[in-house]
Amino acid sequence: MADSFRQDFIRFAIDTRVLLFGEFKTKAGRLSPYFFNAGLFCDGNSLRELARFYAKAISAADLPFDMLFGPAYKGIPLVAAVAIALADSGRNVPFSYNRKEAKDHGEGGSVVGAALKGRALIVDDVISAGTSVRESVGLIRASGAMPAGVLIALDRMERGSTELSATQEVGKLYDIPVISIATLDDLIGYLGNERGMAPQLAAVAAYRKQYGVRDA
Numbered sequence: 001m002a003d004s005f006r007q008d009f010i011r012f013a014i015d016t017r018v019l020l021f022g023e024f025k026t027k028a029g030r031l032s033p034y035f036f037n038a039g040l041f042c043d044g045n046s047l048r049e050l051a052r053f054y055a056k057a058i059s060a061a062d063l064p065f066d067m068l069f070g071p072a073y074k075g076i077p078l079v080a081a082v083a084i085a086l087a088d089s090g091r092n093v094p095f096s097y098n099r100k101e102a103k104d105h106g107e108g109g110s111v112v113g114a115a116l117k118g119r120a121l122i123v124d125d126v127i128s129a130g131t132s133v134r135e136s137v138g139l140i141r142a143s144g145a146m147p148a149g150v151l152i153a154l155d156r157m158e159r160g161s162t163e164l165s166a167t168q169e170v171g172k173l174y175d176i177p178v179i180s181i182a183t184l185d186d187l188i189g190y191l192g193n194e195r196g197m198a199p200q201l202a203a204v205a206a207y208r209k210q211y212g213v214r215d216a
Helices: 004-015 044-061 075-088 131-142 166-174 184-193 198-211
Strands: 019-025 031-036 067-070 095-103 109-113 119-123 146-155 178-183
Touching: 004 019, 004 044, 004 178, 004 184, 019 198, 031 198, 044 075, 044 146, 044 178, 067 075, 067 131, 075 095, 075 119, 095 131, 119 131, 131 146, 131 166, 146 166, 146 184, 166 178, 178 184, 184 198
Parallel strands: 067 095, 067 119, 119 146, 146 178
Antiparallel strands: 019 031, 095 109
16 A cells, blocks of 8 residues: 555554653643654654655655755754655755854854755644744745745644644645645554554544544
């Protein structure tokens, strides 16, 4: 199955305890039955595997782009790792990332790495408030380049302050595609196929029904 990597990613996230089940309070004050923290992909093996999943998501999306961009701070190791994974699969693309504060000596500026030009694909972990995407789009456009889209690890498919999810809001606001390795629906599909996960499936499905959006 072409998209089986999505289920493999869910399994990988659970095995590495990056994806946990229980009761977790979100920034919106909701009690979520699961918690995903991509910052816990924090050793060489797990980061390498994560980057391979990002590369598979890029391939599946068939999205045209010329380079990668990683927003500080979480996007910095991610964009470097994804560039390596793409090179390993036969596609060598340039990448850059930004500093939180512009440097006034040496090469100066707020962007490090390859010059921003052409179509830049933004690589991040998740989209919450969309702040890093907004800053990234501003930097990319200010450099004369175009944002090609946003690539994230997990789309929670959860409503924000409107009927749209944060992911949908970003896509609509900047008129760019947002692609993910996996979505909340992929998580539900995985739980439905795993023995002994009925309580987790029921809890996540109920949360999806209460707070989820219609389409990712």
